[in-house]
Amino acid sequence: MIRAAFLGTPAAAVPTLAALTSVGVVTHVITRPDRPRGRSGRPVPPPVKVAAHEWGLPVVQPATKAELHRVISDAHVDVAVVVAFGMLLPSETLAIVKRGFVNVHFSLLPRWRGAAPVERAIMEGDEYTGVSLMVLNEGLDTGPVFAAAETPIGDYESAGELTARLASIGAELLASHLGPYVSGALAAAPQLEASACLAPKLTPDEARLDVSGSMDIALRAVRAFQPRPGAWLMIDGERAKVLEAVATDQPSTVGRIEGAGGRPIIGFPDGSVEILTMQPAGKAPMSGTAWLNGRRGRSAVVE
Numbered sequence: 324m325i326r327a328a329f330l331g332t333p334a335a336a337v338p339t340l341a342a343l344t345s346v347g348v349v350t351h352v353i354t355r356p357d358r359p360r361g362r363s364g365r366p367v368p369p370p371v372k373v374a375a376h377e378w379g380l381p382v383v384q385p386a387t388k389a390e391l392h393r394v395i396s397d398a399h400v401d402v403a404v405v406v407a408f409g410m411l412l413p414s415e416t417l418a419i420v421k422r423g424f425v426n427v428h429f430s431l432l433p434r435w436r437g438a439a440p441v442e443r444a445i446m447e448g449d450e451y452t453g454v455s456l457m458v459l460n461e462g463l464d465t466g467p468v469f470a471a472a473e474t475p476i477g478d479y480e481s482a483g484e485l486t487a488r489l490a491s492i493g494a495e496l497l498a499s500h501l502g503p504y505v506s507g508a509l510a511a512a513p514q515l516e517a518s519a520c521l522a523p524k525l526t527p528d529e530a531r532l533d534v535s536g537s538m539d540i541a542l543r544a545v546r547a548f549q550p551r552p553g554a555w556l557m558i559d560g561e562r563a564k565v566l567e568a569v570a571t572d573q574p575s576t577v578g579r580i581e582g583a584g585g586r587p588i589i590g591f592p593d594g595s596v597e598i599l600t601m602q603p604a605g606k607a608p609m610s611g612t613a614w615l616n617g618r619r620g621r622s623a624v625v626e
Contacts, residue, residue, distance in 0.1 A: 336406035338494035436464035437522035445547040467511035470500040538591035557626035567599035
């Protein structure tokens with residue numbers, strides 16, 4: 324039976340942890356420390372920790388690379404599986420484990436190496452993405468790949484929805500390929516560097532919708548930045564998030580939000596977009612219709 328350590332933090336890592344328990348003995352679940360959340364500032368455990376406790380798995384939460392190195396050194400595992408752990412692993416730690424650190428990466432490597440592969444794929448308008456099983460090295464997602472699965476990106480799929488689907492695909496891929504890889508029956512192949520592209524972390528500034536640009540780019544941004552950090556506009560001097568939007572044939576003046584049948588429509592140079600769901604500053608998410616009703620149907624200038 325495979326002895327494995329698991330390193331992961333967010334909800335997207337939980338399906339792979341579950342899959343790993345079906346093909347090996349998980350000796351350590353390693354996740355990031357609890358972090359303060361909300362107005363109370365109380366520490367909240369990461370989703371992986373919550374799941375591990377429910378399943379009776381041992382949890383370790385190293386705060387530094389030195390602590391992580393000691394944990395891995397003492398684990399004596401055959402392989403370590405990583406999904407969105409949130410800490411870069413130094414070369415001396417990568418060298419400890421017999422069959423290395425297997426990363427479940429949410430893209431078809433070498434396309435979209437980095438922190439935001441799902442969001443970048445949507446932003447770029449990719450028709451397909453997928454999951455790759457890669458052996459970590461010192462580079463940024465540059466290690467050899469031993470398995471991959473491809474899937475189409477839905478026309479209206481948000482980054483959150485696509486991430487959840489890729490998490491499920493990745494879990495199945497790991498369950499069927501980890502054993503052959505650890506035994507040596509399945510070899511990892513180097514990535515093609517000529518096809519590589521980077522997926523850097525998203526910034527709030529990128530999430531601002533440009534009403535002077537392309538409608539299609541704006542719609543992709545709404546999907547890519549949902550749920551975090553949320554695409555946004557400046558309306559009457561206040562910041563408002565656009566959580567859901569669709570193209571519409573209803574015309575509107577470029578750079579303005581105008582009402583049409585009780586629905587807010589933003590005008591772009593190449594078309595119009597209807598806001599389905601939005602979140603004004605300091606308020607809860609609401610339908611575009613509710614927002615427009617609150618303004619008594621008045622149009623607004625997008626700054």
